[in-house]
Amino acid sequence: MTAEASKGRLYLVPTPLDHGCAEQAAITEVLPLGTLQVAARLTHWISENAKSTRAFLKRVDAVQPLAQPLQAQAIAELPRTVHKKGDHDPTGARPDARPLLAAALQGQDMGLISEAGMPAVADPGSSVVRAAHALGIEVVPLVGPVSILLTLAASGLNGQSFAFVGYVPQEAAARAQRLRELEAWARKSGQTQLFIETPYRNATLLQALLHELQATTQLAVCQGLTLPQVRCTSRSVAEWRRAMPAPAALALPAVYAIGR
Structure with missing residues (x-):
């Protein structure tokens, strides 16, 4: 097995656009089954907010049982500097996201997730995606609302x-x-x-x-x-x-x- 093949993938997991809204749509109306199935089997996450990620996974679990219970999910939050300054600043400097991808380097598939919509689009996460490419980790965007x-x-x-x-x-x-x-x-x-x-x-x-x-x-x-x-x-x-x-x-x- 090659070194590339032994690495996990980084899945970009979209979420419903109803974060913070009093009324929520049924998750099956906005995310296809294929996206829900991938999300259900992942156990390692890079998240904009761990609390909202757990809430999302609870909704997924009601449709597609999770591979591991919520308390066993490994969820790492993006640094606060990314939230305040973004993944890119005018000087071209970027946060070092490589440590967040350690599980993928060890062969685990990972999910990158934001609070609403597609991660790294109008939301944090592009530094993680760029780091994955630099490390030879395959990046797979899933289908969902943008x-x-x-x-x-x-x-x-x-x-x-x-x-x-x-x-x-x-x-x-x-x-x-x-x-x-x-x-x-x-x-x-x-x-x-x-x-x-x-x-x-x-x-x-x-x-x-x-x-x-x-x-x-x-x-x-x-x-x-x-x-x-x-x-x-x-x-x-x-x-x-x-x-x-x-x-x-x-x-x-x-x-x-x-x-x-």
Whole structure:
């Protein structure tokens, strides 16, 4: 057996998008059986949050029995620096994720998991994926919901050229400047610009968007993706201004997209 063959695989395990929501979708409605079967047989995890990983595995176990009980699962959390600074910083420095992959080097399959959606996409984990490639560990992405792509598909905006830019600044002046920059590039290039915000700041962000953007700019907002109360709305800023939703209607996780 070659050294490569003796190593385990790193599976990128997507999770439902309902983390932190009062109402949850049935896990079988958002994750295919194949993904649930792989998750059920894994016993070594690299996690954004161990508590949410255990909650996810409990949901998996109700459909596909786990290979090991919850208390026997080995769950290592990503470092706090990754949560605060991300997997990449402007200097190009990355956290050393190789120690987290020790079990894979010893032949154990591992799962990389975030609190909601696909790990390493709008969530931490890319440093782990990159380390796996450097160590010769096979990386296998599993099928599941990705909020950014679901929003793009539902927006009616350009799906051939787009960029996800993460969070916009919280400070009002910096946020306004950033929104104007994104709009200028979207209008000039035709490239759709996607970004996210935490639910409790959705109302503030939408108000800023309607204040800063031009009336003819197209704005799409997708909330509660994959949930029963999902709502995707795409219309001009002028139309949004005439029908501003109540703050209570903006309490769900949301993805925003602007374009022309």
